[in-house]
Amino acid sequence: MTPTLDTFVQALKEQLAAPKADLEHNIRAVLAEMVEKMDLVSKQELERQKIALEQANQRMNALQQQIESLQNQIKK
Known part of the structure; x- marks a missing residue:
């Protein structure tokens, strides 16, 4: 890949990492709440x-x- 394309791909990966982390955090919170409601x-x-x-x-x-x-x- 060219340096410009590499930079673009790296920037794109960084932009996708934040929503992924937020989504993972939110899913974990929802699952924890569901488990708590199940009274396990x-x-x-x-x-x-x-x-x-x-x-x-x-x-x-x-x-x-x-x-x-x-x-x-x-x-x-």
């Missing part, structure tokens, strides 16, 4: 809730066994 939770929060549920189930099973044991004692 993080993978870490999901794992914490899963562990809490497992612990609650274990405790419930232990209490159920205690109830059954007490009921058996009362029947005797």
Whole structure:
């Protein structure tokens, strides 16, 4: 390419870069807002809730066994 054409192409690239960056920024903002509205939770929060549920189930099973044991004692 000639120096004039190279300069023109470079200037054109620079002019296109700014709207591209603005568009990317705006798209990211819109996507972030959409995700926030979807009320999603993080993978870490999901794992914490899963562990809490497992612990609650274990405790419930232990209490159920205690109830059954007490009921058996009362029947005797």
